[in-house]
Amino acid sequence: MSDNFGRVAIGVRCGFSPDPVFLTSWTHLILGNLRTGDRVLSPCVELPVHHAANTLAFQFLESECDTLLMLDDDMTFECEKLTKLRDNLENHEYGIVQGLCCSRRPPNAPIVLLPGDIEETYRPAKPEAGVGPDTIEVAMVGLAFTLIRRTVFEAVDKQRAGDELYFHWGKNGRGEDADFCLKARRAGAKIGVDTSVAIGHRMKVEAIWNLEKGETEYRAYGNPNFLEMLKEQGERVKNNAERAGDKQ
Numbered sequence: 001m002s003d004n005f006g007r008v009a010i011g012v013r014c015g016f017s018p019d020p021v022f023l024t025s026w027t028h029l030i031l032g033n034l035r036t037g038d039r040v041l042s043p044c045v046e047l048p049v050h051h052a053a054n055t056l057a058f059q060f061l062e063s064e065c066d067t068l069l070m071l072d073d074d075m076t077f078e079c080e081k082l083t084k085l086r087d088n089l090e091n092h093e094y095g096i097v098q099g100l101c102c103s104r105r106p107p108n109a110p111i112v113l114l115p116g117d118i119e120e121t122y123r124p125a126k127p128e129a130g131v132g133p134d135t136i137e138v139a140m141v142g143l144a145f146t147l148i149r150r151t152v153f154e155a156v157d158k159q160r161a162g163d164e165l166y167f168h169w170g171k172n173g174r175g176e177d178a179d180f181c182l183k184a185r186r187a188g189a190k191i192g193v194d195t196s197v198a199i200g201h202r203m204k205v206e207a208i209w210n211l212e213k214g215e216t217e218y219r220a221y222g223n224p225n226f227l228e229m230l231k232e233q234g235e236r237v238k239n240n241a242e243r244a245g246d247k248q
Helices: 020-032 049-062 080-087 089-093 150-157 176-186 224-247
Strands: 008-014 067-072 096-100 113-115 122-124 135-137 145-149 191-198 206-210 215-219
Touching: 008 020, 008 049, 008 080, 049 067, 049 150, 049 176, 067 150, 080 089, 080 096, 080 145, 080 191, 089 191, 145 150, 150 176, 176 191
Parallel strands: 008 067, 096 191
Antiparallel strands: 067 145, 096 145, 113 122, 135 191, 206 215
């Protein structure tokens, strides 16, 4: 694999209202922290997230760059974070590597998803300072601040059926990022999270005054219906795997 991930193409998925703090991060990045051969792709705007990811992937593949940096428009970061992500020697053995991001959903835990006992399931982990290497091998990452090598796209390309897109929603509710990572792992690509490169995740929260404490409290909506759906989905995957094992 090329050192420092070679020439990097920077692409962003933008919705209707890009976060203004992200815009500041983006501007500093593209004006002050690119290297010779790097390229800024045309931002992909107002498309469903999976179509936006594919549009950036196709732009990247038509370029001469070696690696795609995929960004989302609600992330915040110092421009040096790209340098740190691409220069960390631990990351050079990985085909896909993401900075450490937190979930927008309560309790806003770090997104470090280790492989589960069954394919397509995951075990959340909490990184600890001073324990092990900076970069943790995981089962999947998002596309928020993520380097993806050209060789990974080439490997995934061999698994695509007909006109299937690189990024698409799975039949069991998997997101476009999870489905892509599943194919990448099947092709032998290593996926990692660099815990030394922490990225901010902007979100809307509820502010409410606590009269007893005399201070403002901040709350985020936990979406219990969505969490219950995820729980039921995980149980179905487990039950299907157990039934398949009984038939063998």
